[in-house]
Amino acid sequence: MSIQQRLAKLNPRQQEAVRYIDGPCLVLAGAGSGKTSVITTKIAYLVQVCGMSARRIAAVTFTNKAAREMKERVGQMLKGKEGHGLTVSTFHTLGLNIIRGELKALGYKPGFSLFDPEDAKALLRDLMNKDAQVDAEQINAVQHQISEWKNDLVLPGQALSHAGSDDEHYAARVYEAYVRHLKAYNAVDFDDLILLPVVLLKDNPEVLARWRRKIHYMLVDEYQDTNVSQYLLVKLLMEERRTFTVVGDDDQSIYAWRGARPENLVTLGEDFPRLNVIKLEQNYRSTGTILRAANTLIANNPHVYEKTLWSEMGQGAPIRVVVNRHEEAEAERVASEILTRRIKERTEWRDFAVLYRGNFQARLLELKLQHYQIPYKLSGGTSFFSRNEIKDAMAYLRLLINPADDNAFLRIVNVPRREIGPGTLEKLANYATQRGVSLFDACHELGLAEQLPARAVERLSRFTHFIDGVRRRMDQGDSLAAIRGMLHEMDYEAWLYQNASAPTIAERRMANVWTLIDQLEKSMRRDPEEVEAEESAEADDVEAAISRLVLRDILEQQAEEDDTDRVQLLTMHASKGLEFPHVYLMGLEEELLPHRNAIEAGTVEEERRLAYVGITRARQTLTLTLARQRKAFGELMDCVPSRFLDELPPDDLEWEGRADKEDPERKQARGQDAIAGLRSLLG
Ligand code: ATP
Ligand code: MG
Numbered sequence: 001m002s003i004q005q006r007l008a009k010l011n012p013r014q015q016e017a018v019r020y021i022d023g024p025c026l027v028l029a030g031a032g033s034g035k036t037s038v039i040t041t042k043i044a045y046l047v048q049v050c051g052m053s054a055r056r057i058a059a060v061t062f063t064n065k066a067a068r069e070m071k072e073r074v075g076q077m078l079k080g081k082e083g084h085g086l087t088v089s090t091f092h093t094l095g096l097n098i099i100r101g102e103l104k105a106l107g108y109k110p111g112f113s114l115f116d117p118e119d120a121k122a123l124l125r126d127l128m129n130k131d132a133q134v135d136a137e138q139i140n141a142v143q144h145q146i147s148e149w150k151n152d153l154v155l156p157g158q159a160l161s162h163a164g165s166d167d168e169h170y171a172a173r174v175y176e177a178y179v180r181h182l183k184a185y186n187a188v189d190f191d192d193l194i195l196l197p198v199v200l201l202k203d204n205p206e207v208l209a210r211w212r213r214k215i216h217y218m219l220v221d222e223y224q225d226t227n228v229s230q231y232l233l234v235k236l237l238m239e240e241r242r243t244f245t246v247v248g249d250d251d252q253s254i255y256a257w258r259g260a261r262p263e264n265l266v267t268l269g270e271d272f273p274r275l276n277v278i279k280l281e282q283n284y285r286s287t288g289t290i291l292r293a294a295n296t297l298i299a300n301n302p303h304v305y306e307k308t309l310w311s312e313m314g315q316g317a318p319i320r321v322v323v324n325r326h327e328e329a330e331a332e333r334v335a336s337e338i339l340t341r342r343i344k345e346r347t348e349w350r351d352f353a354v355l356y357r358g359n360f361q362a363r364l365l366e367l368k369l370q371h372y373q374i375p376y377k378l379s380g381g382t383s384f385f386s387r388n389e390i391k392d393a394m395a396y397l398r399l400l401i402n403p404a405d406d407n408a409f410l411r412i413v414n415v416p417r418r419e420i421g422p423g424t425l426e427k428l429a430n431y432a433t434q435r436g437v438s439l440f441d442a443c444h445e446l447g448l449a450e451q452l453p454a455r456a457v458e459r460l461s462r463f464t465h466f467i468d469g470v471r472r473r474m475d476q477g478d479s480l481a482a483i484r485g486m487l488h489e490m491d492y493e494a495w496l497y498q499n500a501s502a503p504t505i506a507e508r509r510m511a512n513v514w515t516l517i518d519q520l521e522k523s524m525r526r527d528p529e530e531v532e533a534e535e536s537a538e539a540d541d542v543e544a545a546i547s548r549l550v551l552r553d554i555l556e557q558q559a560e561e562d563d564t565d566r567v568q569l570l571t572m573h574a575s576k577g578l579e580f581p582h583v584y585l586m587g588l589e590e591e592l593l594p595h596r597n598a599i600e601a602g603t604v605e606e607e608r609r610l611a612y613v614g615i616t617r618a619r620q621t622l623t624l625t626l627a628r629q630r631k632a633f634g635e636l637m638d639c640v641p642s643r644f645l646d647e648l649p650p651d652d653l654e655w656e657g658r659a660d661k662e663d664p665e666r667k668q669a670r671g672q673d674a675i676a677g678l679r680s681l682l683g
Contacts, residue, residue, distance in 0.1 A: 003048045006041055006077065010034070017245065017278045018042045021050060024238070024272040026223075027247040028265070030309040031294065031616030032285030035247035036577060039219045040070060042245060043086070044077035046217055054078065055085025056214070058237075060094050061221035062255075065379060065570075066577040067093070070221065087215075091230050095193035098200075098211065105207050106200055108186055115182070115189045117143070121501050123185075127177050136502035145171045146178060150191035151227040151259030153198060194229040201236045212240055222576060223248030223268075227259035235271060242272060251298050251307070254573060254610045256603070283309045285579050287316025290622050293648045294615045300647050301605050319622045321588075321645060323657040326629040326636070328364055334584050334625060335368035338567060341582070349375055353568040353580035355614045357593045360508065361586055362569050367519055369567065379570040389496060389509040393516050394549065396486065400471055401543045404438035413439075416495035418463055424456040440464060466490070479542040480521050487513065520545050572614040583618035585611075588626040588642040604643075611644045 007015055017027050017038045027035050043059060046052040059074075061067050071088045078086070087094060103110060115123070124143055128134045145168070149159050156176035163169040182189060188196060201208045218238055220226070223246040226234070238244045246268065253262040261267075269275050283291050291311045324330040338352050354365060366384045369376045384390060392415055398408040414420045431451045432442035442448060443464040449457050466489075473482035487493075493510050500506035523545040568580065572593075587593055594607035615622060624645070629636050645653075 001077075003041075003044050003077070006044065010037070010041065011280075011282060013278055013280050014038050014041075017247075017280075018045050020245075020276055020278075021046065021217075021243065023274050023276060024242050024268075025245040025276045025278065026265070026268060027245065027278045027280060028249070028307075029247070029278075029280035030249055030283065030307045031252060031612070032283040032291075032311075032579065033280035033309065034282075034284055035249070035280065036066075036070065036073075036221055038280075039221055039245065039247060040073040040077065042219060043074050043088075047078060047082055052217060053085070054083050055087075056216035057219070058087040058089075058094060058215045058217075059219040059221070060087075060089060060091050061577065062090060062225055063574055063576060064090060065574065066090075066221065069578065091226075091233070092190065092193040095197045095233070098197040099188065099193065102197075102200055102207055105204055106196060107183070108188075115187050117190065120178075120189045123181060124174065124178060125501075127174055127181065136504075140502065141167075142171045142174050146175045147191050148259060149175060150195045151229055153195065153229050153232060155199070191229075194227075194233060198229050198232045198236065201233070208236065211237055216241060216243060218244040220244070220246040221248075222252070224250050224253040224262050224265060225255040225260040225576075226264050227255075227261055228264075229259075231261070231264045231267065242274070249307075250303075251301070251609055252576065252613050252616075254576070254606060254613055256606055279307065281308055281310060283311040284313075285619055286311060286616060287313045287620060289316045289318060289652050290615065290618050293319055293622070293652055294612055296649050297608060297615065297644060297647050298612045301608055313619075317621050318652055318654040319624065319648070320654045320656060321658075322623060322625045323641075323655070324625060324627045327361075327587075327627045327631065330586060330625050330627045331364035331368045334365060334586065334623075335372050335374060337623075338369075338584075339372045339374060347581065349565045349567045351581040352584070353570065353575070353578075353582070353617065354584045354586060355570060355572050355575050355617065356586040357572060357595060357610075359571060361592075363512065363515060365569065365586070367515075374567055375565065376567040376569055379568065379574050384512070387509070387512060389513050390516055392492070393487075393513045397483070397520070397546045397549065399440070399467060400474065400483070401546050403440040403467070403471075406432075406439045409439045413460075413463055416490055416492060418459055420456070420459050420463070424452060424460070427451050427456075428460065440467070474542060480517070480524075483517060483520075483542075487517075516549070520549060523549065572610050575617050576613055579617055579619055581618075581620045582623075583614070583621070584623045584625060585614045586625050587630075588624050588645055589630070589639040590642055592630075592639075593642050593644065608644065608647075611642075 007018060010018065011034075014034050014037065017025060018041050027038055029035055039059060043054075043057060046057055047054050059070065061070060067088055067090050074086070074088060075083065087097070089097075099106060099108070121139060121143055124139050124146075125134070128139060128142065149155075154162070156172065156179055159172035159175055160169070163172045182192070201211060215237055218234060220234060225248075234244065234246070248265060250262050250265055253260055256262075269277070286294070288311055291309055291313075295309060322330075322333060324333055334354060338349075338354075341347065342349060342352075356362065356365075362378055363384055366376070366378065385394070392412055395405075395408040395411040398405045399412065402408075410425065413425070428439055428442055428448070428451075431445075431448055432439050435442060435445065435447070437445070443460045448460075452460075466486075470482050470486045473479075473485070492513065493506070496506040496509045497503065500509065520542075524541050572585075591599065593611060594604045598604055598607045626641055626645075627639055630639050631637070
């Protein structure tokens, strides 16, 4: 398709937004109105019609996934060399590129390292522990404060001089030391990826001129979520030429907690008085019903810019609200429904997306999807089986059923720490190879004493005896109790606490391990053969159940490798900008969506925008699910349906499983049945 044909497909306002290249342009419009389409078409327009070199164009967005999608869309339009040197990336990647190109000016050495939040936290812990013993919560608070300062472009000196309270003063001092140490380590943290380029461009006219010569046109997607530093980056680069297009939707601002400033929409108009503001009103994504739900919900928030969105996609199916007994039933329901719908509705796996508020909600769902062998892809967040604690637990299970599993042995022989070092393991491995036995069996052989010091042999045999003991108990009877006992006995929990940066993290990891064991138990109970089996056969069943878990683990690793047809699992935050034919939104409960922290902090409006983002990802059908009970802090708690459900148009909702009220639809249907029955009676 030529660019002219592509342009012709856009509506007049979109066309205007694409064609306007002489000055700053803001497209302000609701979800699914084609803002991202304007950006991608405009990139092609700039290259193919305006003759601009692709390497002079930088398009930025927020998530990696969105950047990848945008790249793909642009890739279909620009052929061969046309797209050479084009930047389509996240803000942070753009910042990283600037840092890479300006290491000298920044005073960094080549080969600098990027600290992830965990690395940064470790550094903060060291710095803070110098003065007094501090706990994880204090470290988190300071880390958050520093991040806020960086996003707001407040440097250590300014933070110190503006500090109001003692706490702020303390944080500012840590901030100062933290920045100094990062530099000494030749390292930058995540927020530095924006902050350092901005400071550099501000202070160094030569560098600024160089980058202004490099980038002639900028396009920014999801502009409502820029923070102060990000806005300044755009402003610094574009101030002279004033050639940029930013698109956004204030109703989709969901990153205030990370410093996003929706006010940047207003600031833009002040900084660039000749800003051309274009509004789009037609939604091309969702059915009328879905769009009405989104509009009705978001109308509960105050608005700076009024927007009306309409769609020509037809009314579509009603929105289903499915109430489940508990969280496991919810996960089970979503998984089994996707399975049947795929067959009945002849869809592909990739047509389904399951969205949730927090990554932990994916845990049960993953297990259910694996149970039904439904391929899925989990974005942002670590998949259940690739978590370290699950890998450890799985290695123990594997070793219990197969002592010859050397990989499992190596993974856990020193987890928790048993003072068995790499030197010992190397010698053990050599010996085992010579003798042609497994590592585990080698530990039992007398000959090992000739290869290793007595202490090392003793430590190894203490470990193998421990495992043998558990195996014996498993053979004798209640194998699950033996497995649970093993976890307690070696105090795996204490090990998690030692290695986690915060107690809550250790708690969650331990909960994951118990989920795995629960799963094992269910998998044993569900096995129909097991019901008939003799009690003495139980050990076999554990083996079978463990092998099933191992297989799932492997299947999932394979699924990670090919990027084909899979159900998408992602948080609502990560879903921004994406669309799917069928969307499931899970956990529509008070304290989950809206999140408890938001209710306490009085920021429910942001949660409503988050729900708006979630709803507007759906093209054809939307299913909302919730549980009546959910485990929190190890206890089963009653849940209250989300207030957002009350804010949706009641006539568009189809309830299922609601205990307190009869489904209005069913009631109506029954009424009609009765009428029909009466009619037939009356002839
Ligand atoms: P969001 O706010 O969720 O990021 P958006 O405004 O960026 O949404 P797009 O993703 O660009 O919206 O477009 C939504 C859908 O509508 C896409 O499938 C896109 O291909 C389609 N679309 C956009 N413009 C048109 C048009 N003029 N005609 C037909 N389809 C269109
Ligand atoms: Mg978009």
